[in-house]
Amino acid sequence: MxxxxxxxxxxxxxxxxxxxxxxxxxxxxxxxxxxxxxxxxxxxxxxxHSAARSLITKRTQTIGALLPDLYGEFFSELIRGIDLAARAKGLHLLVSSSHGDADEAAAALRAMQGRVDGMLILSPHVDAEFLRANLPESTPAVLLNSALKSTQFDVLNIDNYGGAHAMTRHLLDAGHAGVAFIGGPDDNFDAQQRERGYREAMAAFAPKATAKIVAGDFSEESGYHAGRVLAKDSKPVRAVFAANDMMAVGCLRAFAEAGLRVPQDVALAGFDDIPIARYITPALTTVRVRIADLGRSALESVATAIEKPGRARNAAQTLACDVVVRASSRDDGRPTKPV
Amino acid sequence: MxxxxxxxxxxxxxxxxxxxxxxxxxxxxxxxxxxxxxxxxxxxxxxxHSAARSLITKRTQTIGALLPDLYGEFFSELIRGIDLAARAKGLHLLVSSSHGDADEAAAALRAMQGRVDGMLILSPHVDAEFLRANLPESTPAVLLNSALKSTQFDVLNIDNYGGAHAMTRHLLDAGHAGVAFIGGPDDNFDAQQRERGYREAMAAFAPKATAKIVAGDFSEESGYHAGRVLAKDSKPVRAVFAANDMMAVGCLRAFAEAGLRVPQDVALAGFDDIPIARYITPALTTVRVRIADLGRSALESVATAIEKPGRARNAAQTLACDVVVRASSRDDGRPTKPV
DNA sequence: AACCCGGATGAAAACGTTTACATTTCACCG
DNA sequence: CGGTGAAATGTAAACGTTTTCATCCGGGTT
Missing domain, CATH: 1.10.260.40 (lambda repressor-like DNA-binding domains)
Structure with a gap:
């Protein structure tokens, strides 16, 4: 036939x-x-016939991507970055996403066994033990956004620390001496790094002020609660830095209800630059993460790991973030309009 | 080894x-x-060894997805639906996305040749000729959101017509006799269907009123311009239905500048239910598209086409949409708060 | 006791490539 | 003109499965 x-x-x-x-x-x-x-x-x-070729060459020309249940923009951008880089290198992309728990992720990882030359892994369920049990050590892999320190795999992270540090500095520079922080989930790696960035920037640039941290869990609801707490506080804050945009959105709602004006009474900033950020009123100052770049870098790392199996692993790389200043931290009377 | x-x-x-x-x-x-x-x-x-197995069984247990350069939410949801359904059937998912033009899409399609048992194709560049030239006729395929009428492939569409029809009716029901429409790009299949739904609903439920259509191109800017045109119109409209949410967002901005209050002075609705829709002020009434369902159905169609090669093709299927009523079309004093 | 039948197992072919090794060809040199 | 070596081409093994067909074995039937 x-x-x-x-x-x-x-x-x-x-x-x-x-x-x-x-x-x-x-x-x-x-x-x-x-x-x-x-x-x-x-x-x-x-x-x-690619199968016949793979059988003899032991190469599939395919990279596997293992992803958790990700929200809209992040997922799209990540895949875009990976896909573009893969196509540039003549590689195919096998995707398995939406994993709710560690068992699902493990099953998916094993199912890809032998169908891919290398793997991109982004999952909150991943730890050293997980990998040892489910990933053959001969398979090159790159870990994204992982707290893991491994000599066996490349690790690629977003510079949460640097972004939070820069944002805190921006808020302080704008004259808002008291900057409060709304934290993320305790066990979340990103959240930890962001909080550390905030703390250290406060210590460095506003040594007299004390860091003020309200707990949150990245959800809009938790941001709303944090906002109510902050609005009622005896010592009012002049600026709030939420560990992600969704919480900033919730916080904004709480401030509106409390009659606090943003940015006149209090400045507000988030992290992630989700699409909503520029459309709320006032538009939200935030930290933009170059997600597509993350995907591209990850793919390129794994590609070279495949081509040159013996080479030394990179030290953990981090990818820069940008502070994006919008109306919510800019009390200068400019009209609120999408940037 | x-x-x-x-x-x-x-x-x-x-x-x-x-x-x-x-x-x-x-x-x-x-x-x-x-x-x-x-x-x-x-x-x-x-x-x-999957390659060895494929060599003899002529099956790869993999479905290919060919996608254009899609924006955030839509892409994520689509992949989620596809991925979940694929995993349920024990199939793998090979993704190739972000195709800017027809040549790129063609190259990607050919590259998948032999690596997949079937294909999911969503692309503005796809027509009968394109498929004849790039897709072996033995490969089962499902076309998503395509104007193509084919006996060779299954075609799966969003019910743009029905959604627009229902939304127009909703706006008319709410007492807004004069409903204007902001159209999408002329050559866009979705836009055409939505406009048809609007026209026919107007003809059916408000035969005395004349349909009023302003041109747009799905961009926020074009919505803004349309909004200015409508705001200045000698005969003011009571409701505006934009062919997508981004244009509704732009239109809202134009209305705000013109001093028109939404929904008190004029009701506003969009189409797509992008995440932003519920966070703007007032929250936007819109048509929700069940994108994940689209992906799931598409995968299931192609899976059965693979299992039962001889069977008759489905007639073109369409997937229902839901009208989501929010504050922008509901002048009842309820507080504007995320739904 | 000869026969058959069905169920469990084994031997080997086949799938479509790549590649190590063998062979042919041919120009050039002594 | 035979020999040499390099360049071009051919032959066949190998990759790891699945599957057809053959074999073997035990028990029931005649």
């Missing part, structure tokens, strides 16, 4: 070996025969 | 055929030997 290398060989009156060589660009074949074979292959619409 | 079926066979003192049978659940093997083989396979961490 399907046309194989034999059909091409017969038609071109050469051996299958020559066809293989011609099509794979081996130098050991005349330009003339290469031409003939190529044109015949094209005419017959021959396409090599 | 890697453990093969031979290693398991040797260890179990049995032929490779028996191992294959035992592991694939063939009835022609004693429960006792099956047990023994299974436990040995587990102990050796044997995992069948």
């Amino acid at each position: 399907a046309v194989t290398i034999r059909d091409v060989a017969r038609e071109a009156r050469v051996s299958v070996a020559s066809v293989s060589r011609a099509l794979n660009g081996s130098p050991a074949v005349t330009d003339e025969t290469r031409q003939r074979i190529a044109s015949i292959a094209a005419r017959l619409r021959y396409v090599p | 890697a453990v093969t079926i031979r290693d398991v066979a040797r260890e179990a003192r049995v032929s490779v055929a028996s191992v294959s049978r035992a592991l694939n659940g063939s009835p022609a093997v004693t429960d006792e030997t099956r047990q023994r083989i299974a436990s040995i396979a587990a102990r050796l961490r044997y995992v069948p």
